[in-house]
Amino acid sequence: MSLAEKKQETMARHPFIAQFIDHSNSRDADGLPQWWSESRTDALQRLVTLDVPGPKDEEWKFLNLKSLYNATYLSEGAAATEADEAFVKERSIPEAKAATLVFSNGRFKPAASNVDGLGEGVRVTSWSELREAGDLDAVRDHVGIADFWEDDLFYNLNGANFEDGAVILVPRETVVEVPIHLLYVSDGSGERFAAHPRNVIVAGENAEVTVIEEYATSVDGEYFHNVVDEISLGANAEVRHVKVQRDSKEAQHVARNIITLESNSNYEATAVNLGAAFSRNDSYARFDGSSIECTLDGLVYIGGTQVSDTHTAIDHALPDSTSYQLQKVIVDDRAHSIFNGKIFVREDAQRIDSNQLNQNLLLSRRARVNTKPQLEIFADDVVCSHGATVGQLQDDQLFYLMTRGMDEERARSLLTYAFAAEVLEDIEVDSLRTRLEGLLMEQTTRN
Amino acid sequence: MLLEVKDLHVRAGDEPILKGVNLEVNAGEVHAIMGPNGSGKSTLAKVLAGHPAYEVTSGSLHFEGDDLSELDTDERARAGLFLAFQYPVEIPGVSNAQFMRQAYNERRKAQGKDELDPLQFDDHIRERMKIVDMDPKFLDRSVNVDFSGGEKKRNEILQMAVLEPTLAVLDETDSGLDIDALRTVAGGINSLSGEDNAVVLVTHYQRILDYVKPDYVHVMTDGQIVKSGDKQLAIDLEEHGYDWVTEEQGAA
Numbered sequence: 001m002s003l004a005e006k007k008q009e010t011m012a013r014h015p016f017i018a019q020f021i022d023h024s025n026s027r028d029a030d031g032l033p034q035w036w037s038e039s040r041t042d043a044l045q046r047l048v049t050l051d052v053p054g055p056k057d058e059e060w061k062f063l064n065l066k067s068l069y070n071a072t073y074l075s076e077g078a079a080a081t082e083a084d085e086a087f088v089k090e091r092s093i094p095e096a097k098a099a100t101l102v103f104s105n106g107r108f109k110p111a112a113s114n115v116d117g118l119g120e121g122v123r124v125t126s127w128s129e130l131r132e133a134g135d136l137d138a139v140r141d142h143v144g145i146a147d148f149w150e151d152d153l154f155y156n157l158n159g160a161n162f163e164d165g166a167v168i169l170v171p172r173e174t175v176v177e178v179p180i181h182l183l184y185v186s187d188g189s190g191e192r193f194a195a196h197p198r199n200v201i202v203a204g205e206n207a208e209v210t211v212i213e214e215y216a217t218s219v220d221g222e223y224f225h226n227v228v229d230e231i232s233l234g235a236n237a238e239v240r241h242v243k244v245q246r247d248s249k250e251a252q253h254v255a256r257n258i259i260t261l262e263s264n265s266n267y268e269a270t271a272v273n274l275g276a277a278f279s280r281n282d283s284y285a286r287f288d289g290s291s292i293e294c295t296l297d298g299l300v301y302i303g304g305t306q307v308s309d310t311h312t313a314i315d316h317a318l319p320d321s322t323s324y325q326l327q328k329v330i331v332d333d334r335a336h337s338i339f340n341g342k343i344f345v346r347e348d349a350q351r352i353d354s355n356q357l358n359q360n361l362l363l364s365r366r367a368r369v370n371t372k373p374q375l376e377i378f379a380d381d382v383v384c385s386h387g388a389t390v391g392q393l394q395d396d397q398l399f400y401l402m403t404r405g406m407d408e409e410r411a412r413s414l415l416t417y418a419f420a421a422e423v424l425e426d427i428e429v430d431s432l433r434t435r436l437e438g439l440l441m442e443q444t445t446r447n
Numbered sequence: 448m449l450l451e452v453k454d455l456h457v458r459a460g461d462e463p464i465l466k467g468v469n470l471e472v473n474a475g476e477v478h479a480i481m482g483p484n485g486s487g488k489s490t491l492a493k494v495l496a497g498h499p500a501y502e503v504t505s506g507s508l509h510f511e512g513d514d515l516s517e518l519d520t521d522e523r524a525r526a527g528l529f530l531a532f533q534y535p536v537e538i539p540g541v542s543n544a545q546f547m548r549q550a551y552n553e554r555r556k557a558q559g560k561d562e563l564d565p566l567q568f569d570d571h572i573r574e575r576m577k578i579v580d581m582d583p584k585f586l587d588r589s590v591n592v593d594f595s596g597g598e599k600k601r602n603e604i605l606q607m608a609v610l611e612p613t614l615a616v617l618d619e620t621d622s623g624l625d626i627d628a629l630r631t632v633a634g635g636i637n638s639l640s641g642e643d644n645a646v647v648l649v650t651h652y653q654r655i656l657d658y659v660k661p662d663y664v665h666v667m668t669d670g671q672i673v674k675s676g677d678k679q680l681a682i683d684l685e686e687h688g689y690d691w692v693t694e695e696q697g698a699a
């Protein structure tokens with residue numbers, strides 16, 4: 001069957017996929033380096049063979065994605081807007097003043113961005129800017145690095161369509177002193193659109209950098225963010241990555257994060273998921289060396305009819321590494337959270353220390369949680385702990401607080417806040433941590 | 448009168464626990480309630496604080512003339528009623544300082560006074576901590592989490608010192624304290640009690656009563672206060688045990 005015929009067939013089966021094949025085909029291929037057009041073609045070829053994942057697939061259990069699949073989307077290029085200046089200002093992070101990349105409906109906005117004096121050789125830029133400058137080869141070696149997602153629909157949708165996103169390259173022996181803020185602002189007032197950001201973060205040997213990746217909405221609406229992050233850490237590198245997902249509660253957010261780690265590197269991620277009608281946040285950490293430290297923490301706080309799904313895989317292939325994972329989830333109203341955390345300890349991965357804990361707090365009787373910590377150990381000399389809890393606010397704690405004069409609402413909010421705050425404690429960017437704590441406090445009081 | 452408990456009957460589920468308790472406490476008084484395990488002392492304390500597990504089936508509770516059945520737990524607290532728990536509750540994630548400041552400010556608001564911000568409160572609480580000889584390092588720790596038994600009890604009295612209640616019901620605050628701690632905590636209780644407030648001590652040991660001198664001692668058995676007297680009663684109990692009271696009851 002020719003590609004065109006296959007596309008016809010896909011079209012009939014899955015208009016959802018077919019429209020993104022169309023989007024891809026209508027993208028400007030002018031001056032695209034060969035490696036990029038090849039990777040686009042690869043993605044397209046895989047797309048025509050793929051199905052949309054659904055409840056029958058192990059990794060997509062519990063989900064009803066009809067509203068995602070049945071919608072039609074404009075390509076982000078057709079939904080271009082300027083970033084709302086006041087909004088960008090409100091969301092700006094003072095510490096990152098000299099390192100802010102602003103995207104509006106998926107497109108880089110140089111005028112709203114600011115990158116200044118980050119040190120020699122440090123590049124904080126975007127795909128569109130690199131393309132304009134004819135400098136795409138700078139990023140070439142750092143994309144398409146994990147075949148883990150090869151058969152994943154969303155990864156390939158992104159592969160066939162991405163045109164923009166952040167590119168952060170920190171050369172060896174270089175410490176970026178200020179945090180870098182990626183601010184994705186979406187304006188949902190127009191027709192429904194889909195954007196496919198591709199963020200590349202590379203820290204060379206002994207390099208250090210902090211990245212804040214934030215999704216925010218200036219005007220609520222239905223849109224679809226389909227993100228891929230490719231993160232590589234060289235030997236002894238240190239990357240702190242905070243993701244804040246506050247997309248519109250009518251929007252859909254899917255993200256694939258690939259992290260590859262070389263010996264002695266340290267990756268510390270905190271993913272805060274508050275927004276979107278449906279969010280799916282997956283991370284795959286591949287240990288390509290020994291003595292690595294990797295932390296994948298997360299906080300999910302959802303209500304209404306929101307659905308949030310986090311899948312992580314930590315793949316210990318070599319010895320002497322440590323991984324930590326604390327996933328805290330608060331579910332209110334009729335919201336639904338899913339967590340699946342895989343930890344592989346391969347045969348050669350001796351002396352691994354791996355901790356995983358998923359704690360869920362149900363604030364309403366109709367709230368729903370599915371959790372599956374999953375440990376697969378093939379080595380014998382390892383220390384692993386994993387577990388999950390699902391609970392409600394404790395009556396004896398509420399009573400105790402109330403005997404000290406706090407009314408029930410106040411007591412509930414304090415306990416809810418206390419449950420979640422632990423995840424935010426480790427965020428080192430003060431203004432961001434304070435802001436998130438404030439947001440959390442606000443949300444616990446509103447409920 | 449600060450507290451008036453009249454013919455109080457209380458159930459937990461279908462289980463009758465208090466079976467006609469009478470108690471009157473006036474300002475300036477110290478009362479001790481003693482009695483065997485399971486006789487209902489903590490239940491009485493928790494009912495005073497409005498614990499939702501208990502149902503008052505008959506009788507009445509008044510605090511400074513107000514019918515307590517009309518006040519929620521938090522309203523009772525803000526009105527000046529304080530309960531030190533026999534088993535203080537651990538609250539992970541809430542720092543002791545944050546917790547006490549919230550509690551303090553709730554009480555201040557209810558009294559129509561200004562709230563204190565974290566800095567002002569820090570000065571205030573460090574001052575109060577001296578009363579119970581507590582290390583300021585406990586301010587940053589989560590409420591009661593990983594506190595030793597004695598530290599938890601001290602922390603309860605610290606809360607009493609911060610909130611300055613009109614009526615403090617201290618449920619076995621002396622249990623689990625070493626001899627020095629007992630003296631410190633008793634000293635704290637004494638320094639916090641005066642003309643305008645009152646203390647009800649639930650205890651198993653007459654030891655604490657050497658430091659905190661009770662005006663009245665009551666004996667509770669099987670959900671009733673069956674005997675009241677002065678400090679001598681505690682000494683007699685120590686000597687003869689509770690059987691002596693029950694036998695005396697039976698004989699009477």
Ligand SMILES: Nc1ncnc2c1ncn2[C@@H]1O[C@H](COP(=O)(O)OP(=O)(O)OP(=O)(O)O)[C@@H](O)[C@H]1O
Pocket residue numbers: 459460462464482483484485486487488489490491500533
């Ligand atoms: N919520 C409850 N549900 C059922 N039974 C209860 C409940 N609370 C207390 N009880 C029962 O009521 C009785 C009195 O309990 P309480 O805790 O008041 O005793 P106490 O006098 O404080 O004892 P101790 O000296 O051991 O502290 C006990 O038999 C106890 O098991």
Ligand SMILES: [Mg+2]
Pocket residue numbers: 488489490533618619
């Ligand atoms: Mg008791």
